[in-house]
Structure formats: structure tokens, C-alpha cells
Amino acid sequence: MSIYHLTPSIRLRRTPFTRRVSNAGVQAYTVYNHMLLASYFRSVEEDYSHLKRAVQIWDVSCERQVELYGPDAAKLLQLTTPRNLEFMHNDQCYYIPMVDESGYMLNDPVAIRLASDRFWVSLADSDMLYYFKGLANGFGLNVHVFEPDISPLAIQGPLAETLISNVFGDKIRTLKFFRHRLIHFQDKEMVIARSGWSHQGGFEIYVEGSGYGEPLWDCLFEAGQSFDVRAGCPNNIERIEAGLLSYGSDITTADTPFEAGLGRYCDLGSATECLATKALLEKQSPNRQIRPIEIHGPPLSSLTRHWPLSDGLGNSVGQVSSSAWSPDLKINVAIGMVGRKSWKEGSQLLVETEEGSREAIVQNSFWT
């Protein structure tokens, strides 16, 4: 895997867990929402196998929070997303495409409803705080928009439930997917949700108050010793297998939710307060869309630039934005944006990698 060196600075923010992540032997970082995010510990492959069999603690503080609080909080949130938020419960998390007025993707966060007038938005890699502030000012909305001192810590893997119930009690097992409730740690109430950026199951604790970061980390590691708990991070192989899209890589401001394959989150008949509803009504039949793609041949190194896709007759049909060798599937799993003529299952494509041209085939669905 190709590696650059990264010069530390204050501007690349540390997190409440950075010392622990460093002591746990992080080998490389990425930068996400102006913050350090680990990218692997032992190796991406070894982390992957461990994630699928045990439990990992992930410092995902870089999922920066924006809090919307006040009478117009729900209205402000709805302005930004075509997903209908009207029937969201106070214990629910929603994955929501966020779009500008023309329907182009600005972010794809998880929104957490805490009360009818209070939401957290757990962000992918862009400063949605600025968009919310701009809208709130322009529309004269009665809402506070700010970044609270909250740092998500994810517990992911098949043994996550066992670990969390050992620490916080068996009742946590009844918590449903994308629901949240309160737990107590030391003198503090914190929100825990059954969620996380993997397909292995798990939880995210919204650690409120930076000072609780290290004690909570230590507590989870102590309780998890017998389960082979390790420090981990979002795993590029596992998330491609599961079709978890990376904003900034697979989706950008150049794409609509329909192109991103997120049409099922667009309630255009009911989410009428969304600024983009009208624009999106005309964009429901895109000419290109995200597809899972298998790339043939031996392991490819992960990509640092888009790999062009063609139909083998010299016609450009799209590009690959993520790719990894899957040790379990023994294939190169990839995500790409593919034109309508070539997007159906079984389409044979050519992909230009840094290691030469390879045959590739469009899949019907992601792998897990």
C-alpha cells in the first residue's frame, strides 16, 4: 500500500482518544473533517479479519457533530434532505442524504433525534456546520447551530454486543438497529446507538465531554480483554464489501442521491420542505449510478486516483472510486459510477488501473 508522510499540526485536530490510538500502535492516519482518523493498526488485511471475528474500538471523533437546537431545528434539517423526517422518533437515527438546492450531495450523515426541537448530525467529510449556519441566517430561523463537545466512539464486530452488555448491562441487548438510548458512565449520561460504519454490527457512544474519552476507552479495553478487543478503525475492505459509500470518494457534490444509489431515502412526495424536492423530481432517472464491481485478476493496490471504466470498444462508461483486495472473497471488490448503458448486472467492462488494464464485471449487489 502506498503511503505518504503527514506533518502534524494543530489544524489537523487531535481527538479525546488520540493518545490511546497512538499507544495502540496506529500505523497510518487519514484526515477527515479536519481531524485525525486512524486508517490501520496491524495491516488493513489483518484489521479486517479481526473485525469480522472479534470486537474493535474505533475513535471516530472525526464524525463531527452539529447540534441543531430550537423551535426551527426540525425545519432546518428538513431543508437539507429529501428524506422525510416527520415521523422520526426521539430515539431514532436516520441515514440521510444531504443535498443543495439543485439536489447535489453535500454530505451523507446520520441524524439523531433527541427531542422534537433537538438533533445531532453526525457528519461525513464536509463542513455542514457552515451550510446549516448559512441557511439559518438566510431564512431567519430560530435555532442554535453549533458543534457540541461530542466525540463518537464506535464498538464494532460480532462480539460488540457481548462487550457492551458486560460493561453497561444486559438490557442493552434490546436496543434495536439505528435506535439510541442513554447509558451511564461515571457521573455522566451518554447517548449510545446501535450503529456504525461496518457490516459487523455494533454501537456508537456519543462521548459528551472530552475528559471522559480516555477513562471510557480504558474501561472498554479492560472489559474486552477476554474477547481479544483491539483498537480499530473503519476498514476499507470491509466497507467496500458492504457497499458503505465514502463521501468525498464515491459520492461528491457532482452527484445526486439517485446517482449515488440512495433513491430509497428520497421521499419526494412527502419531504416537500426540502429545498431540492423540485429539482430532484426531475432527476429520478439518472444516466449513471453507483455499482458494485468485481475486478478480475490478482490483488490491486488501493487507488489514489479514479480508474477510468470503458466498455471494451473504447467508449468511456464511468470510473472506479474505491477498490480493495478482499482476502475472504479472493477478488478485487470495487465501487464505481457507471453509465446507464453499462450498469446492468453482468456487464463486462475494462478498468484502467495504475497496474494496467483489467477486466471487470458489474455486480447485482454488494457482497455482504
Place this chain on the structure above:
Amino acid sequence: MSIYHLTPSIRLRRTPFTRRVSNAGVQAYTVYNHMLLASYFRSVEEDYSHLKRAVQIWDVSCERQVELYGPDAAKLLQLTTPRNLEFMHNDQCYYIPMVDESGYMLNDPVAIRLASDRFWVSLADSDMLYYFKGLANGFGLNVHVFEPDISPLAIQGPLAETLISNVFGDKIRTLKFFRHRLIHFQDKEMVIARSGWSHQGGFEIYVEGSGYGEPLWDCLFEAGQSFDVRAGCPNNIERIEAGLLSYGSDITTADTPFEAGLGRYCDLGSATECLATKALLEKQSPNRQIRPIEIHGPPLSSLTRHWPLSDGLGNSVGQVSSSAWSPDLKINVAIGMVGRKSWKEGSQLLVETEEGSREAIVQNSFWT
């Protein structure tokens, strides 16, 4: 200097010059506006000495551009800054603090006026595109807000003028500081400004069209051979000596322009359309402010977290956000936010570095 490893990905955008930067021997990067920015080539110290005696070409594509175009472009820009833009000429660049409705810093870009209804904003490290879009939507402004395909390339150093006049003709010598005009490269007109994030003088070319990046880079290197031209990048030592603030390090959303020492850019009597004018009128007498600070003793490594400042009696008085050993001055030059009681010239402070406690002294002005 401490170094992390950085995992490449599509999300950390390459630039039109990345291949050239890589071939020129970049040794470390930072990430700025979701984009790769070189942080040194030979060493920060060697780059520094060279920058002060010769000429360097900097890939500063990460100064992402936002274009505001349309009848309400000037109005939108003025909403975000307390600097009065009314008398800005079509060939002018303005350094402008950008603030939210409460007067807190969102960015400190250079704005370029191209016409009365057309501006570029050359950004520091935050997604101002999102704030502009939010405001434009909320206020219903008649303006296009988008990121054009423009990648700034800086030519910095005492020989910058010689190099640029060799390539584009002697008339360029008449271009004044923070003014811009058009040059021709191949079949393309491009904006060039006398500007750049160093105190050594130089130019920034707003390279329009990614395809022109490598040819222009090559042309400048060929013309600069006899001037010892090298690839470079913003230099942390030189910019601290010169008091060039780094948004995200020295200034954040927690600070006002007055705290940042940018009060001279606040025209509160005339820039009445700025959303923060009223809020800033009440914030003109801050209780803390950015100061140049000399830290005594041998060279300190650069900081990865804030260094607390105290008055020697155990009272916290602020923090250091940038620090470097100056080979020319033979001192540690630093930038810190200092409380009113301790901010006057000559104040003796204690600073807690990773290498222990050091004496420090508040300076009257930056060093160059």
C-alpha cells in the same frame, strides 16, 4: 520533526500538479480543504533558506476557489465580511476575515474582484462554499455559487519577479501588491496576482483548466533553472516570522477578528451589510488577542497540540498555536492567544511544551 503516515485516498484530492510535486521530491504532506498540500521538500529549514534567497514554485491548489457570479455576488460576499468591499476595484485582491452572524471567524481568504458581479474567493481551510450556498438559498439571492476549475500556483521568493518577467514579459514588474491582471499561457488567458503566503514577495497564477497545470509548471522550471528554482510550499518558519496566521491553527470559529488581531480589516461604520456588524461592534475590545511570542532556550520541535501559557504565578493566560525554530533569528518564534493582562510587549510568560516548561516573552511585532 514528528511525522505520521498518511493513507492516500480519492477523498484526499490530488491537484493538477501532484505528479510534478511528487517527482520534485516532496517528503511530507498536509491535508487542506480536502486536498494534498506539500509541507516540505528537503527539510523545513533548508526550504526556508532557499525561499529567502531564490525562487520557489508552490502548488497551492488547496486554496480552493469559490466563484460568486451574478447580480447579487457583491452583496453575498459583503454579508460574510466586516471589511468594506464597496470601493474594491476590478483588479484588486482583498484579504478578508469572514465571520458568522455573531462575529466568529469562518475563514480568512483572499477575495479577487473580476467584475462588479464576479468574484473569486481563495480559501483557507474550511468549506466556505457551503456557507455561501446556505446564505444564497436563505436570502434568495440571484447569484451562482460554485467551485471553478482553478488551481492557484504560487511563485515566491526574491527572484520571483525576475522569473515571471522572463516568462511573461517585463511589463509584469509594474503589477502592484494585491492587484491582478491577465497573462497568456499557450492558448489561455489566466489571472495573475502579486500575492502569496510568504513575506518574500511573489505572484499567484490562478491556473484555469487542470490540463494547463503540468505544462505551466514545466515552463516555469525551465525558465527558472539559472535562478535555482525549486519546488516549495508554504513554510512554517517563514510564515510565523512574518505573522501570517493559519486558519484552523491560530484562528478558529472560537475567535473574533479582534481577537485574531484583524481589527484593521473591520469597517464597522461602513460595512453595514455584513451580518456580524452589530455583534462585532460589541466585541471591539477583546480580552485576549494574538501575539508574537519568543520562546527562550534551544530549538523546540513543532507543536502538535496547544501549549498552555501561564504568568509564572500559576495563572493561565492563554496558549501557543504555532511555533518553530528560526535558523536566521536563532530563537523559537511563536504565535499565541494571550489574555489582556499579559499581552503587552515584554510580558514574561511560561509555556508548557512537550519538552518541558520554557520562559517566553511577548513581542511588539512579528519579526519580518
